[in-house]
Amino acid sequence: MRSLLARLSLLLVAALVAGCGADASSAEFNGVRLEQPYGVPDVPLTDTSGASYSLKEDREDALTIVFFGYTHCPDYCPLVMGSLSAAMNHLSEEDRERVNVTFVTTDPARDDEQALRDYLDGYGSEFVGLTGDLERVVELAEPLHIYVADGAELPSGGRDLGGHTTATLAIGEEDEAVALWKQDTSALEYAEDIHALLADD
Structure with a gap:
């Protein structure tokens, strides 16, 4: 009986250690690293200077953080943009x-x-803004698993993501989305993860 109890105790300790190891590992990255990154399509939109801009072809930075939203959004968009x-x-x-x-x-x-x-x-003078036909926005969003078309239609003809897809994506130098975060990610969590992604290069 004592031998059985001893074996059970060892198994319990091993399980707890394994659990702690998993938690420690996941704590290293606050968002979600994508095991199968999303390819970025070459869909030209228009930037705030009026020039054509493709997330695939025209990015110049090692890492681009992308959020789909709209300026009249009352809740998630300002929350995410403020954190970024x-x-x-x-x-x-x-x-x-x-x-x-x-x-x-x-x-x-x-x-x-x-x-x-x-x-x-109001958030960052260096931030890039992209607009264009809604069909083009959807064409860009779908391969990135951002389901703009599933949102409620706005009176203007645009789409309100609402409670649907409010994820923020990280696009790396290989033109792939390599990580994502949920809408309640804090500024410090974003910063830690961005640093980690840049350190991987």
């Missing part, structure tokens, strides 16, 4: 020079180039 803005301030100067944030509107009927620039300047 603060995250940039948590990064070292070296890291900041290698990363940028891109906001893709899901309400292009209202979010023209100037509306996007005015909105983004």
